[in-house]
Amino acid sequence: MKKFLLMIMLMAPLATFAQKFGKVNSQTIFSSLPEVAKANGEFQALQQQKRNELESMQNEFQRQLDTYQKGKSTMNQTQQEQKETELTNLSQKIQQASQDAQQELEKKQQELMQPIQTKIMNAISSVGKAGGYTFIFEEGSAPYMGTAVEDVTSKVQAEITKMK
Template identity: 65%
Template sequence: MKKLLLMLMLMAPLATFAQKFGKVNTQTIMQNLPEIAKINGELQATAKQYENDLKSMQDELKRQSDAYDKAKSTMNPTAQKQKEEELNTLYQKIQQTYSDNQQALQKAQQDKMQPVVEKVRKAIENVGKTGGFTYIFEEGAAVYTGTNVEDVTAKVQAEINKMK
């Protein structure tokens, strides 16, 4: 029994050497995909629209605030308080719109990127299966990479091109 256990312990490192490891740079892959440029353009257009909407709201707040400052001395206290509440409400609406726009932009980014991420993940999986890899790591995530690790970034890019 001891000999069997000793033999298994000696063979364990051999099994480790039989494993095949790969690394991939998904950032490089994503940057080279034409879908990413399109998505970025769409998101920038949406962000610009949100920015323009907020700018017009801010301009309206400034216009009303300036008008209030000019007319404040001739207003009675009740009218002053009412106008200040209106300005405060408009200010809060601007803040809420900004927050809502940020959340909508993040959701749009996630929704648009999900199919691309799935496509890259599927390509990595296909390269892993066809190449007989035990593991494929994200480049830069490993603390140490030995010489027996293959960079499969180009293979994944080729796999994505086959998917088109």
């Protein structure tokens, strides 16, 4: 039993030499994909649409506010209170629409980017399995990477090209 443990302990350092490490720059891969440009275009179109909707609501609010301020002197107390309530409600509606738009934009961005991120992760996994890598790190994520770490970014890009 002691000889067996001794043999295992002597062999353990050899096992660490057999490990293969890689590094990848997923940002380089991400920015080179045509799907990213398409997703960004779609996102920017939605962002512009939401911006236009909010701007239209704000212009309407400003128009109603100006009308109220000009006609305030001719209104009785009840009419003034009613118009002020309308303006307050419209202001709250604009704030809610702004929050809803922000949430919708965040959801849309996640929806557009998730398949691309999944595609990159699948390609990294495929390269890792095919190349027999123990670990593939994101470039710059480890405080130190020695010379025994191979840059597999181009291999991952090639794998993504094969996936199409």
